[in-house]
Amino acid sequence: MDHLPPVLNPFEPLDIPYLGGTEVGYDGLGYEGYPSRQGWDVDLLKHGDLQGRTILEAAHFLQDWLYFGMLRETLRAVPDDPPLELDGLLRAEQTTKQTLVTTAELADLLQDLYRRLEQLPSTDEYYQRFRNCMLLSCGVWQDLMHLCENEGVSGPQILSHEILLSIQVL
Incomplete structure (x- = not known):
């Protein structure tokens, strides 16, 4: 198809900054209850x-x-x-020394999950838990996207476009 422009740089990853410290704060004690355990009203x-907290927090x-x-809930x-x-899941950018989120090992993690799920007598509980987490995540993400679109009207933009995109892609 010669009417399409040539791809000059076919792979240019999007840099997603990691906003946390040295370890992920998610405690794995239940997805729905995590916000209240952290003192947030979603x-x-x-x-x-x-x-009373900062946008970065x-x-x-x-x-x-x-x-x-x-x-974590998907891979559990x-x-x-x-x-x-x-x-x-994280990598250090060599030039800026910034810590970035990466999906380089996601395929291996999903393969490992698939092998573990094959060993279970029933995966009904896993899929129900996963579905509930997805429904909650999607609802919160959609509300954050709406907030982002109406920045200044309904409140501050809490997440950058890159982080919102990384959540959507996941």
Whole structure:
């Protein structure tokens, strides 16, 4: 198809900054209850109310919950699976020394999950838990996108476009 422009740079990754410290804050004690365990009222946050915290604190919480928490819940075949390790999920940018989120090992993690799910007598509990987490995540993400679109009207933009995109892609 010669009418399409040539792809000059076919792979240019989007840099997603990691907003946390040395470890993921998601505790794995239940996806739905994580916000309250961290002292957040998600209904207020979805409307731009930072509840006395900074935008960076809110963004860190949301990245921990909606990205790393969802990833942890997805990769957890049974409740007593080990916690999610950051190895392979973060990388240091050599020039800026910034820590970035990466999906380089996601395919291997999903293959491992698939093997573990095949060993289970029933995956009904896993899929129901996963579905509930997805419904909650999607609802919160949609509200944050709406907040982002109406920045200044309904409240501050809590998450950058890159982090919102990373949550959506996940």
